[in-house]
Amino acid sequence: MAPGFRWITLDVNDLLPHYWRQDVMAASRAADCRDFPCTPVLSREAPEVRSIPRGRVHSHQVRQHLPWLVDLYLHPFIQLISEAWQEPVVPATDDRYSVVLNVQRGRSMRFECHVDSNPLSGLLFFTDHPQGGELCFARSPAASGMAGIDEDCSVIHPQTGHLVFFDGRTHPHYARPLRADTDVRVLAAMNYYTKSFPESTRPQRLNRHLYGDPVLSVYSRLKGVFVRTGARGDSAVVPADRRRSAEADRRGNPPAGPTIAS
Numbered sequence: 255m256a257p258g259f260r261w262i263t264l265d266v267n268d269l270l271p272h273y274w275r276q277d278v279m280a281a282s283r284a285a286d287c288r289d290f291p292c293t294p295v296l297s298r299e300a301p302e303v304r305s306i307p308r309g310r311v312h313s314h315q316v317r318q319h320l321p322w323l324v325d326l327y328l329h330p331f332i333q334l335i336s337e338a339w340q341e342p343v344v345p346a347t348d349d350r351y352s353v354v355l356n357v358q359r360g361r362s363m364r365f366e367c368h369v370d371s372n373p374l375s376g377l378l379f380f381t382d383h384p385q386g387g388e389l390c391f392a393r394s395p396a397a398s399g400m401a402g403i404d405e406d407c408s409v410i411h412p413q414t415g416h417l418v419f420f421d422g423r424t425h426p427h428y429a430r431p432l433r434a435d436t437d438v439r440v441l442a443a444m445n446y447y448t449k450s451f452p453e454s455t456r457p458q459r460l461n462r463h464l465y466g467d468p469v470l471s472v473y474s475r476l477k478g479v480f481v482r483t484g485a486r487g488d489s490a491v492v493p494a495d496r497r498r499s500a501e502a503d504r505r506g507n508p509p510a511g512p513t514i515a516s
């Protein structure tokens with residue numbers, strides 16, 4: 255029998271700057287809201303579902319408009335979870351998926367049934383929802399689709415300033431639709447990694463789906479330890495092991511090491 259789903263909730267209201275609400279609401283108004291196609295590898299949607307309407311404030315927008323959130327992601331939140339997690343925790347080095355905002359507006363949006371590729375996720379809720387917008391985790395790793403997850407699941411109700419940490423690699427999860435057309439749900443979604451499951455395990459196919467084909471290029475530094483990559487105008491400095499993984503993947507070979515743990 256698979257172990258039950260477990261999570262840690264921390265009240266971090268005291269760590270938020272006094273102007274957080276204005277900043278977050280302004281950033282969320284710029285969310286990229288549309289039908290997003292189901293995610294390869296990680297999706298646990300019902301077979302007939304091809305896309306899900308939802309909103310996303312991308313990481314470059316977060317870095318520009320919510321620098322305090324990036325600081326919290328990099329330092330205080332890691333300190334907090336390191337006291338409770340079983341091994342040291344590190345942030346993502348690739349800014350494209352380090353911190354983003356997930357946004358739902360009205361009753362038509364929700365978040366995809368999926369599993370995570372990273373060993374530790376942090377969600378910081380910026381809105382309260384006693385009903386609707388629940389985060390649901392299937393107890394069975396085999397569950398799929400909303401109905402399958404709802405059949406037997408753990409439910410987390412979004413509460414402002416609550417930071418939830420979990421390992422979502424095994425238990426399929428999704429966010430339910432809101433109950434009213436005027437409701438807005440906003441949270442920060444943060445990816446963390448560990449030594450036993452480092453960032454190099456992130457599936458390259460996932461990055462291609464989200465960001466397009468990486469264009470490896472131009473310049474290296476520190477005797478080839480790092481390279482600059484770019485995709486759709488975004489860029490990041492990545493370690494050489496991920497560069498090799500991306501190159502192998504582009505050639506159609508599997509990258510070195512595990513690609514996904516579910």
Ligand SMILES: [Fe+2]
Pocket residue numbers: 368369370375422427
């Ligand atoms: Fe997730």
